[in-house]
Amino acid sequence: MHQVLVVPILAGLSGRGVKPLTWASCIVALVGVGLLEQGGAPPGVGDVWNLLSALFFGLQVVELKVLTIDSTSS
DSSP states (O other): OHHHHHHHHHHHHTTOOOOHHHHHHHHHHHHHHHHHHTTOOOOOHHHHHHHHHHHHHHHHHHHHHHHHHHHHHO
């Protein structure tokens, strides 16, 4: 679920345009994650692994898009 949030954030931080609808969708997803996490167990090691997984997945998606565009334009 966190990948849905990480990919647009990484794309925006790297200077790529992110549509306003995408940002709105990220906010809705973040609210949904917040609702799902209410009343659960306190954060643990598994949560850290989950966030790291989302970060690396997002990096892979953003970089793969860059490499794909670069390879098709040459």
